[in-house]
Amino acid sequence: MQYRNKMATTSDVLLRYGDDAYNVKDFDIAASFYSSAATQNVVSDYSEILKKRSKCYYKTGKYARAFDDIVEILKIWPSWTEGYIYAGSCLTYLKDLKNAMLMYTRGLNLDHGNEVIQKGLLNVKAKLSENGGTTYDPLTLCTQDAYPGDEELVKMEQTKLDKIGSVEIPEFLNVPDTLKLRGLIQSVCKHKEDGDYNLAESSLVAAIREDADNYSLCHVLAEILYQKNNHEKAFQYCEMIPKHLRSFDTWILGSKIRHALNAHVSAELWLRYATKFGGKRAEEAAMVFQDVRVQRLYDPLTSGTKVNIRFTEFGRTMHCTEELNKGAYLFREEPLIIAQTIDTLDVQACGHCGKSMITAEQYFGQGVFRQNNQIRAAVEKYWPKKTVYSCEKCETEVYCSKSCRTGAWEDYHQILCSSTNKNIDKLHHVCQQFKKLREENCRVWDGVWNAAFSPMTLAQLWARIICDAKRIAKARGGTTPDRRDMAKAKAKYRRFIAYGSARNARVVPKMMAIMREIFSDLADGVTMEITDKEFEGRYFQIACNIQEFADPEPPYKSFVANAKAKPQVWACVSPHIRSEPPEATFTGLFMLHACMNHSCDNNAEVRDRFVDGRPGIALQTKKTIAAGQEVTISYIDNQMCRQDRQSWLYQSYNFWCMCTKCQFEGDDSTSCTNCKKQASRDKLFPACSRCHHAWYCSSHCQKVAWKKGHKSICNK
């Protein structure tokens, strides 16, 4: 980076440049010249420039910036009705609906009959009621905190970036030739308009040589080079802009360039600046930050699959990378942690991998098994022989192999084994007691437990973190994990969103106490403090992301297949075959699966499948999914009516579903599903004759709704 003579270009010239660019609809360049003009105090009509610039921002979708300018103008000129319309519209785009309403209302106070304002207001009100007051805000749930090890990564990335170097600009002593500069800028605008980026690039290079202090030009050139995928050159021009002169857009552009150059952590660094200095646009920067982070964390996980993960207004979302037909598989995945569901604890299964080890006695029931010799003979011959490996110390947990037993010990059981942790028995006892309560249809055990998932899942999670931290400490030659080791061990779980409204630490204080006891007294000087916050956070992580799954090939399946092949055997076995056999079901946390949002009209389904020889899950399409389309699953039973679906989702996951099915199905015949008109008590609205899940006040409303979306969800 060279230091050059500063030579300001006068404001009226900058204004003219801006107008030239505006006239050829190059609003980005126009805005950058208006910005330069606005910073020069000699300009007589400041609000006129802001007006021009806000229009450029508005036209290029930079609504927060446009809004900021409009507010400035309104301070000078509060009776500018059009300003309130623009402001309302910007805020609507920015989803700040309450303030949008305020702006429109102020405009309406000035001009009561203004139809544009009235329309804007109606639109905002409709959007507000659509949102149903949801509080889900993925940006506040996903922080910008660095990951352990990011510091070292940034240094490595910077060394690589330094090698790209900077642009050599000769020292200028002469005053820029404004006429020549204007000509060059006009040709930049023209070439950009014609889509000829090569010519635009060479004119910009010449313009920068003429007026190297014009960092707007460096920004525009870097942007063009970035679009042309010439990331290294783009980086060089972006680097020319000194830190204190970088605009919000430059921080964003710089981060994109770094991201393209595989300097993902540096990109995050630039985006932190963009968020910090973004003012009203901070949210925009925060979205880009999360998207960059999501790509850095998830692209390695999705390589070789047919999906990718991106960040949208609904947080992490999964998308198809190619068009897929119904029945296609998207990916398979193994769980990060698993725990057997409380209801199925009687069915023997491997505690480490989840393989079913159901015995013939458990399957047929003790009575049948003991009294029926033929069954016992068939079992002897055809039931797969499984050796059960118990934990050698506690004999409580069982495994399907020696390697699972060793794996379990290394991964978590050394913390949760009653031989080393006396308090774990309390948790086992609670699980058994709660199982009994659930058999009596009790879903909540006051103060002890209230969730559908087993509390053992929580214990597993903490135990795995401790075991990982111990491994990390050992690898660096330490004996006891320190804070950094713990942070590293916890890092992978940061991918799981934690969202909910109940204060579970207060709702189930007895479980909190049990967990505190289990994790307070660990050997080797290791501690895990289960604070209220830690408990709440982990509880919600599990509640929001858990998935039930089971061994796809439990022993009875091969028994049935073998027995069926022998008619004589089958004749005696078949009367005892169970239509709903007892299953050992597990709940698990899966990294990719946890990125899938819910839709009541989901396009994919979770299947039980083996992954590397162990029970896991596979995602299968339910209908054709286009490339780029979001992949959704259902968190609930979609056969329920709209009202039930909505309340289940709100109670369990804290959001109001806004999927197509929820939008284009109604609740009952008392209101029109399309226009929301209320029916009179003696004349309710007729239902859609096909699906009976939508009600309309007129055939006009029915036709409108059909076209708008009912068509896609109307099933016989």
Ligand SMILES: C[S@@+](CC[C@H](N)C(=O)[O-])C[C@H]1O[C@@H](n2cnc3c(N)ncnc32)[C@H](O)[C@@H]1O
């Ligand atoms: C398994 S996560 C799905 C991925 C999530 N978007 C993320 O960023 O991690 C489940 C959480 O995502 C949110 N979510 C899922 N589907 C949604 C939807 N249709 N509308 C709003 N929020 C949704 C809820 O907060 C839910 O608890």
